[in-house]
Amino acid sequence: MHLEVVTPEEMGRVDRAAIAPGPHAGYGLMRNAGAAVAGEILARYAEAEGFFVLCGPGNNGGDGYVVARLLAERGLEVRVFADAGPATGSDAALALGDCPVKPEPLSAFQPRRAWLVVDALFGAGLKRPVEGGEAAIIAEVSNSGLAVVAIDLPTGLCGLTGKPLGSAFSADLTVTFFRKKRGHLLVPGRQICGDLVVADIGIADSALHAVGCKVWENQPPLWRPIWPKITAGTHKYSRGHVAVVSGGAITTGAARLSALAAARAGAGAVTVLSPANALSINAMHLTSIMLRKADTVSELQAFLVDRKPSGALLGPGAGTGGRTRSFARALLDQATEASGLVFDADAITAFRDRADVFFGMIRASAGKVVLTPHEGEFARLFPELQDGTGVSKVQRAQEAAERSGATLVLKGFDTIVAAPDGRAAINVNATPHLATAGSGDVLSGIIASLMAQGMPAFEAACAGVWVHAESGRTFGYGLVAEDLPDLLPEVLQRLFYKKVTPSAQARS
Numbered sequence: 001m002h003l004e005v006v007t008p009e010e011m012g013r014v015d016r017a018a019i020a021p022g023p024h025a026g027y028g029l030m031r032n033a034g035a036a037v038a039g040e041i042l043a044r045y046a047e048a049e050g051f052f053v054l055c056g057p058g059n060n061g062g063d064g065y066v067v068a069r070l071l072a073e074r075g076l077e078v079r080v081f082a083d084a085g086p087a088t089g090s091d092a093a094l095a096l097g098d099c100p101v102k103p104e105p106l107s108a109f110q111p112r113r114a115w116l117v118v119d120a121l122f123g124a125g126l127k128r129p130v131e132g133g134e135a136a137i138i139a140e141v142s143n144s145g146l147a148v149v150a151i152d153l154p155t156g157l158c159g160l161t162g163k164p165l166g167s168a169f170s171a172d173l174t175v176t177f178f179r180k181k182r183g184h185l186l187v188p189g190r191q192i193c194g195d196l197v198v199a200d201i202g203i204a205d206s207a208l209h210a211v212g213c214k215v216w217e218n219q220p221p222l223w224r225p226i227w228p229k230i231t232a233g234t235h236k237y238s239r240g241h242v243a244v245v246s247g248g249a250i251t252t253g254a255a256r257l258s259a260l261a262a263a264r265a266g267a268g269a270v271t272v273l274s275p276a277n278a279l280s281i282n283a284m285h286l287t288s289i290m291l292r293k294a295d296t297v298s299e300l301q302a303f304l305v306d307r308k309p310s311g312a313l314l315g316p317g318a319g320t321g322g323r324t325r326s327f328a329r330a331l332l333d334q335a336t337e338a339s340g341l342v343f344d345a346d347a348i349t350a351f352r353d354r355a356d357v358f359f360g361m362i363r364a365s366a367g368k369v370v371l372t373p374h375e376g377e378f379a380r381l382f383p384e385l386q387d388g389t390g391v392s393k394v395q396r397a398q399e400a401a402e403r404s405g406a407t408l409v410l411k412g413f414d415t416i417v418a419a420p421d422g423r424a425a426i427n428v429n430a431t432p433h434l435a436t437a438g439s440g441d442v443l444s445g446i447i448a449s450l451m452a453q454g455m456p457a458f459e460a461a462c463a464g465v466w467v468h469a470e471s472g473r474t475f476g477y478g479l480v481a482e483d484l485p486d487l488l489p490e491v492l493q494r495l496f497y498k499k500v501t502p503s504a505q506a507r508s
């Protein structure tokens, strides 16, 4: 499985590198692309009574002419619609020349029951909002309810941002080539694409080297090889010790959710640091998790010196005032290279008017730092990068990571993890069932735990986001945040399952 996710511009560079060898290599790739699309159509829509192929003026339209030819050569009923023809001498012009079906104008299009629409209007070359004749035909097809197969990208979907540019098709199936594009995975693009198939059209993997892609789909191969190992010599503190800062008497639940999640994710010891006024309520609800009083910075510092936790989490239920800010400073100041620090929820909001101070503290810290904002919290620290600016969610997270010096987890259905060095991952296994109070507290606890166990920040964040989402999917309807930590063992068994025979002796 290839996990790189490219931009349309990067794909263009890959295409150009692939077609450099000869004058007809471009048309060769186009024929392969069209054959891949036709193959998927025949496999999935064999019962269609006919095929409308809508072709644009560029190479996406060229792919469409290839599909039309291949379907027509099988004796199937095919009608092609196009307004502007391809540029003379282009690959698309060669494809049109080989196509036995004469194009009709878009205005002649009329839906017919049981026919399939093949969308080859615009793909990676979409440059401006879709309007006019193309917008009209998109509306007509949408109203007709006919199934749509999109070539490369549904027309109107921006392959970079995942957002529509003007009118856009909603496809049932999208067939793209070589690698997924960001717009296929970001919302709403992911929904607009329908099923997504990535076809091999003969471009060598090495063509990616020149592009230096640093964005991946978040899947276990990215981080499973460095998931913390346990052996016969492991003891509880060598598995990582996580400190979770609790809020006051009526906001303690969030920290306990995080603490339990940290323990379930493998930390050998977890301590809740509680204000005096919440000690008894925390004590009543904690069993394997330890508890220590920490009202002041000096009490926190004494704990850090005394117990040397390898991870800490500040934010869930912590409050947005001076205690949270001074605790953040103490954690960052005393961190070593082995320390993993997560700042979530209130710890992010506490710095809303002092973002640059916070970023300065993060940069000066020796620790591995992860910030886990949802869009609202993100906008408080990075108002100029908030959603709606036309910039993709991947780029917003990358810029925020670079600016803050922390690994960013920008949450949502399409959570982005971005490292300050430009690496980023797009998560794809979340379920809307995760939209429940406290679910983010569980996530931050898992990430703190994985860093405390030695994982680097980017991989810990990617792994945490994936197992958190997988837990949500495993439960489904009725999920509340309390369920998530208890689902982690099942998810981790599936992830690391090893067959054990009855006579096998344990070696590790």
Ligand SMILES: NC(=O)C1=CN([C@@H]2O[C@H](COP(=O)(O)OP(=O)(O)OC[C@H]3O[C@@H](n4cnc5c(N)ncnc54)[C@H](OP(=O)(O)O)[C@@H]3O)[C@@H](O)[C@H]2O)[C@@H](O)CC1
Residues within 6 Å of the ligand: 015, 016, 019, 026, 029, 030, 031, 033, 056, 057, 058, 059, 060, 061, 062, 063, 121, 122, 123, 124, 125, 126, 127, 128, 129, 130, 131, 151, 152, 153, 177, 201
């Ligand atoms: N070897 C390869 O390269 C391979 C590429 N492949 C295929 O090529 C596709 C990319 O092709 P592409 O670059 O020609 O872009 P494409 O999506 O056809 O659109 C460009 C045209 O549309 C126009 N236009 C844009 N927006 C518009 C709008 N809103 N409203 C109206 N017009 C608009 C734009 O006009 P212009 O701005 O130049 O005036 C230009 O004429 C890719 O998606 C894949 O399917 C495969 O064959 C595999 C091998």
Ligand SMILES: Nc1ncnc2c1ncn2[C@@H]1O[C@H](COP(=O)(O)OP(=O)(O)O)[C@@H](O)[C@H]1O
Residues within 6 Å of the ligand: 345, 374, 411, 412, 413, 414, 415, 430, 431, 432, 433, 434, 435, 436, 437, 438, 439, 440, 441, 442, 443, 468
């Ligand atoms: N619609 C959704 N689809 C998938 N995941 C979601 C959705 N809404 C929220 N989530 C996930 O649920 C978690 C919620 O975190 P957050 O908003 O911080 O909640 P809380 O503060 O209540 O703990 C995040 O991991 C987020 O990515």
Ligand SMILES: [K+]
Residues within 6 Å of the ligand: 060, 119, 120, 121, 122, 123, 150, 151, 152, 153, 154, 155
């Ligand atoms: K298309």
